[in-house]
Amino acid sequence: MEDTIIFGLIERAQFARNAAVYEPGAIPVPVWTRDGRQMSLLEYLLRETEQVHGRIRRYTNPDENAFFPEDLPPLVLPPLEYPQVLWPPAAGVNVNSKIMEMYLGHLLPEITPGGDDRNYGSAAMHDVVILQALSRRIHYGKFVAEAKFQSQTDKYTELIKCRDARGILELLTDRAVELKVVERVKLKAATFGQDLNSSGHTSPDELKSSEYLALRISPEAVADLYEQWVMPLTKEVEVEYLLRRLDHD
Amino acid sequence: MEDTIIFGLIERAQFARNAAVYEPGAIPVPVWTRDGRQMSLLEYLLRETEQVHGRIRRYTNPDENAFFPEDLPPLVLPPLEYPQVLWPPAAGVNVNSKIMEMYLGHLLPEITPGGDDRNYGSAAMHDVVILQALSRRIHYGKFVAEAKFQSQTDKYTELIKCRDARGILELLTDRAVELKVVERVKLKAATFGQDLNSSGHTSPDELKSSEYLALRISPEAVADLYEQWVMPLTKEVEVEYLLRRLDHD
Numbered sequence: 001m002e003d004t005i006i007f008g009l010i011e012r013a014q015f016a017r018n019a020a021v022y023e024p025g026a027i028p029v030p031v032w033t034r035d036g037r038q039m040s041l042l043e044y045l046l047r048e049t050e051q052v053h054g055r056i057r058r059y060t061n062p063d064e065n066a067f068f069p070e071d072l073p074p075l076v077l078p079p080l081e082y083p084q085v086l087w088p089p090a091a092g093v094n095v096n097s098k099i100m101e102m103y104l105g106h107l108l109p110e111i112t113p114g115g116d117d118r119n120y121g122s123a124a125m126h127d128v129v130i131l132q133a134l135s136r137r138i139h140y141g142k143f144v145a146e147a148k149f150q151s152q153t154d155k156y157t158e159l160i161k162c163r164d165a166r167g168i169l170e171l172l173t174d175r176a177v178e179l180k181v182v183e184r185v186k187l188k189a190a191t192f193g194q195d196l197n198s199s200g201h202t203s204p205d206e207l208k209s210s211e212y213l214a215l216r217i218s219p220e221a222v223a224d225l226y227e228q229w230v231m232p233l234t235k236e237v238e239v240e241y242l243l244r245r246l247d248h249d
Numbered sequence: 250m251e252d253t254i255i256f257g258l259i260e261r262a263q264f265a266r267n268a269a270v271y272e273p274g275a276i277p278v279p280v281w282t283r284d285g286r287q288m289s290l291l292e293y294l295l296r297e298t299e300q301v302h303g304r305i306r307r308y309t310n311p312d313e314n315a316f317f318p319e320d321l322p323p324l325v326l327p328p329l330e331y332p333q334v335l336w337p338p339a340a341g342v343n344v345n346s347k348i349m350e351m352y353l354g355h356l357l358p359e360i361t362p363g364g365d366d367r368n369y370g371s372a373a374m375h376d377v378v379i380l381q382a383l384s385r386r387i388h389y390g391k392f393v394a395e396a397k398f399q400s401q402t403d404k405y406t407e408l409i410k411c412r413d414a415r416g417i418l419e420l421l422t423d424r425a426v427e428l429k430v431v432e433r434v435k436l437k438a439a440t441f442g443q444d445l446n447s448s449g450h451t452s453p454d455e456l457k458s459s460e461y462l463a464l465r466i467s468p469e470a471v472a473d474l475y476e477q478w479v480m481p482l483t484k485e486v487e488v489e490y491l492l493r494r495l496d497h498d
């Protein structure tokens with residue numbers, strides 16, 4: 001997922017901000033939200049993509065969470081049987097609306113040059129890829145939370161019974177691992193973001209220094225994205241999951 | 250496009266061959282081809298994706314060529330005006346059926362491990378991304394051919410009048426450029442294909458040596474793909490375009 005997200009960001013960064021893609025009504029699409037406003041082009045493309053993938057059972061996979069779960073179409077393939085790893089009353093945690101907010105409010109402005117190059121379709125297609133990969137990455141927190149619960153059942157049970165969200169967050173946070181993730185993501189952005197179309201290229205050692213040459217995306221921006229948004233949202237999923245971990249249907 | 254293709258191949262290579270995705274009827278989808286057989290899962294997903302993207306005018310862009318052009322849906326957005334660069338009677342050259350054959354017959358067996366991991370949806374989604382990027386890359390030959398025609402109009406005109414496809418192919422082939430492309434593609438596959446999830450990583454100089462460590466895709470296989478399939482098909486597009494370059498509607 002990490003590589004998919006980084007590849008996606010590099011591809012999206014080729015295009016301008018293209019604000020019209022995100023503004024409901026700016027590009028007139030034939031679908032309205034459940035609360036009655038016209039969808040933005042991005043919402044429309046995301047929903048239509050979910051319609052197509054949903055029919056081939058993408059959202060029967062517990063790794064996947066739809067952005068428009070109430071609109072999912074009937075399956076055309078028989079559902080696959082997945083091993084039931086997650087605790088059913090907690091399996092439905094879905095923070096996609098927050099992922100969308102984070103993407104539109106923080107990530108997109110950070111990685112794209114401003115302006116409008118009229119490549120609305122291409123921009124929106126890459127947005128969909130990134131959003132779906134972010135969603136999968138962040139909701140993977142449910143599996144992480146389940147594993148943590150299994151390994152420290154007593155401690156978590158106590159915190160869950162007290163509804164101590166802050167205590168749960170502290171128990172599940174491993175700052176050393178987080179810092180490693182941030183460093184790895186930065187290195188990946190620097191490596192995969194090299195523009196190898198020009199003659200020269202940069203070695204990983206140069207990449208680790210403060211100057212980046214001919215990069216198509218800022219490794220710091222990607223590291224920031226992880227530090228400030230992806231990891232906190234993942235932990236939010238973990239906490240929400242754990243808070244429901246003792247519920248019964 | 251080159252980077253999109255290579256990123257796509259790296260992503261697809263994570264999954265098994267999954268032959269069922271490509272076999273009509275193996276996974277029952279609700280759409281039949283025009284000649285009456287059930288579509289494969291890949292064909293179905295590709296066609297449905299073209300339905301979604303077609304509505305937001307992807308195929309009004311002269312860079313884009315549909316795999317199912319006869320099935321394209323009506324637009325929901327007003328068409329963009331594109332500058333008319335291509336010669337209209339030649340603009341419709343479409344080799345997507347050959348691209349599909351090449352992909353299924355050569356590329357996919359080369360880059361994927363055999364077997365079946367049941368990730369049919371994920372495999373097919375990456376196939377769609379790669380096929381669309383290959384199609385765009387290869388049909389870009391029309392623009393290349395137009396530019397070549399403009400710069401050597403007399404020579405090409407003579408060959409076109411004699412229907413000398415072989416002579417056209419020779420005139421448009423620049424072996425030095427082709428070899429540079431192959432080298433660049435190999436370096437990209439080696440750089441972008443690094444598995445940075447493990448602790449160590451490889452420097453570009455090591456990557457250029459014959460041993461590749463912890464790579465997710467073989468740079469030679471990608472270079473071969475370009476040498477044996479992508480570049481010849483691009484030249485086929487160029488030749489077909491030029492053969493129609495003196496036609497009138």
